[in-house]
Amino acid sequence: MTITFKGIELDEDGKFIHLTITGKLEKEDYDMFVPEIDQKIKLYGKVNMLVELVDFHGWTSGAAWEDTKFGVRHFNDIERLAIVGDKAWEKGMAYFCKVFTLAKVRYFDFTDDN
Template sequence: MAIVIHEDFDAGRLEVKVSDKLTKEDYTHFEPAVERLIESAGKIKILFVMHDFHGWEMGAVWEDIKFATKHCRDIEKVAMVGEAQWEKWMSAICKPFTMSTIKYFEADQEQEARQWLA
């Protein structure tokens, strides 16, 4: 599995670590976690950490579009932590498609990303 999820109900934060390629099946774990946290906390924050990440398979792209449409108002902030220039560009491309505040952090700035979300 390319995704590891940790739900922090006290902080209203979802921590998502991804590697390899995201698949449609990864969203069967991701989306229910998001929905549980939204139900518990209202608007949530997401820490999205990419390590050795290679993007999305085609089925996962469609799941991501459906997810973004459904939850565009439920996510307050997204901190994206990555290692590659294309991941930084991806964070900028995502901004017009969500009501969330999105900020990119380099791989060695994960602690700063956590502080920004708090």
């Protein structure tokens, strides 16, 4: 099943959640996709996530706060988190995420051949 809204696509397949994010995230975006992720966690317990950042421009301050709350609330609910992007700051963001989760976090660059 695929849910698409405002440049954010959420593919769901059991314990796997695939988010494709484009543009700039706003608080309202979290109001739309977080309940879907919460439901998956409630159904399956720990989940695996793939977050693709395509032409990503960061967050508004309201969205950054929502992201922090999400990380704290789901500190132990994500088993593996893969972030795919193409900017150095996105790679840094992946390392920063590690303090907000027990998940195994890895960053992959779109230009990598691996």
